[in-house]
Amino acid sequence: MSGTDLVVLVLLGAGLAFYAAGSLGLLRFPDTASRLHALTKADNLGLGLVALAAAIYGGSLAMAAKIALVWLFAVIAAGTTSQLLARRTRLDEPRPDASDSAPDGEAR
Amino acid sequence: MQLVSVLNRLAIFGALWAVLTGGAVDSLVYGAVAVVAATALSLLIYPVAQPGIVVWRVVALLPRFLVQSGLGGLDVARRAFDPRLPISPGWVDIPLSHRHDAANVLLGGVISILPGTLSAGPGDGVMGVHVLYLPNFTPAEVQADETRVQRLFDSRITEYGVARG
Numbered sequence: 001m002s003g004t005d006l007v008v009l010v011l012l013g014a015g016l017a018f019y020a021a022g023s024l025g026l027l028r029f030p031d032t033a034s035r036l037h038a039l040t041k042a043d044n045l046g047l048g049l050v051a052l053a054a055a056i057y058g059g060s061l062a063m064a065a066k067i068a069l070v071w072l073f074a075v076i077a078a079g080t081t082s083q084l085l086a087r088r089t090r091l092d093e094p095r096p097d098a099s100d101s102a103p104d105g106e107a108r
Numbered sequence: 109m110q111l112v113s114v115l116n117r118l119a120i121f122g123a124l125w126a127v128l129t130g131g132a133v134d135s136l137v138y139g140a141v142a143v144v145a146a147t148a149l150s151l152l153i154y155p156v157a158q159p160g161i162v163v164w165r166v167v168a169l170l171p172r173f174l175v176q177s178g179l180g181g182l183d184v185a186r187r188a189f190d191p192r193l194p195i196s197p198g199w200v201d202i203p204l205s206h207r208h209d210a211a212n213v214l215l216g217g218v219i220s221i222l223p224g225t226l227s228a229g230p231g232d233g234v235m236g237v238h239v240l241y242l243p244n245f246t247p248a249e250v251q252a253d254e255t256r257v258q259r260l261f262d263s264r265i266t267e268y269g270v271a272r273g
Contacts, residue, residue, distance in 0.1 A: 021185030028188060033238040034197045037184050037226050044221065045181025065127045075177075079217030086220075086228035086238055090199060 008053045015049030018042045032089040040082045047074055113156040114147065121146040154210060159264035166260055173218070180223040184240065196242045201234040202250045206258060208268035215257040219250060 025038020051071040055064035121143045129139065187195050204212060209230065216227030219237060224244060228236035235254075239245045258265055 018181055018185055021181075021188045025184060025188035028193060029195065029197075031197060033199075033226060033228075034195060034240060037224075037238070037240045038188055040220055040226065041177070041180040041184045041223070042188065045178055045185075048177070048181075062127070062130055066130065069124065069127055075221070076217070079220050080213075082220050083213070083216045083227050083229045086226055087236065090228045090236055090238075 004056060008057045011049050011053035011056070015046045015053065018046030018049065022046060033086055036082050036086055036089075040078050044075055044078055047071060110156045113160060114151065117147045117150055118143060121150075158210065159208065159261040159268075161260050162262055169256060169260065173221070176223065177221045180221055183223040187240065195240050197238065197240055198242050199228075200237050200239055200242075200245065200247065202237055202247050202254075203234055204230060205251075205254060206265065206268045207233065208261075208265060211257060211261060211265060211268070214260075215254055218253055218257055222249075222253065225250065 019042070022038045022042035025042060026035050029035045029038055048071055051067045055067045058064060058067065122139075125139045125143055129135065132139070187193065204215075206212065212230035212235065216229050216235065219225050219227040219235070224240045226238040226240070228238060230236075235250065237250060
């Protein structure tokens with residue numbers, strides 16, 4: 001195994017770990033908005049690491065540029081859709097007090 | 109000035125097409141149609157009379173954005189894996205100093221990538237922000253990011269400012 005293969009493997013593994021973290025957050029976090037945190041941020045980093053691995057594996061600048069663009073579009077889409085979902089979530093929530101910090105959920 | 113903006117957009121969409129297709133010269137005709145259509149759509153959605161984004165300022169902000177998005181992923185992953193589940197979520201309204209919707213939606217996207225915060229979009233002069241761990245949250249950070257995002261635009265953005273007070 002070459003040094004490049006090792007770097008690709010490590011990046012892929014790390015990327016998958018962040019995808020797992022995103023899914024775990026989706027299951028464990030108590031409310032919709034908190035779950036969105038996990039899905040946007042952890043998955044964004046996971047995709048970034050997997051994309052970096054793919055770019056290095058591809059081995060050409062043209063391939064790397066294409067993958068960077070795909071990552072960029074995914075980040076823009078995630079940033080936009082998460083805002084729309086968060087807005088909808090907040091409208092649906094009963095809001096006795098905007099500064100209320102204790103959501104009623106099953107947060108253990 | 110307006111012509112320059114239109115040519116800039118044509119160049120950007122042309123570059124995107126070239127990168128995505130790997131410079132497929134044999135389908136140049138389809139690419140030309142797609143690039144012109146994309147430029148026309150962008151002019152319809154965001155006319156050149158609107159404050160423009162200065163590309164080199166975006167490039168200058170990119171390293172910080174990448175580092176922060178990495179930290180954001182690390183932070184939420186750590187909380188998801190921690191058996192004690194150390195989160196204390198809640199909503200906060202942050203007053204906005206500008207009323208430019210496109211800039212504020214862009215700010216919302218940036219906030220959503222940063223550690224611990226998620227935007228619910230601008231409205232009524234405030235940004236609805238969901239915070240994952242309230243004890244660590246300071247509104248000044250969001251306001252600093254607002255200033256950073258405003259500076260990505262050219263001077264016309266100042267027309268949308270409102271006096272704080």
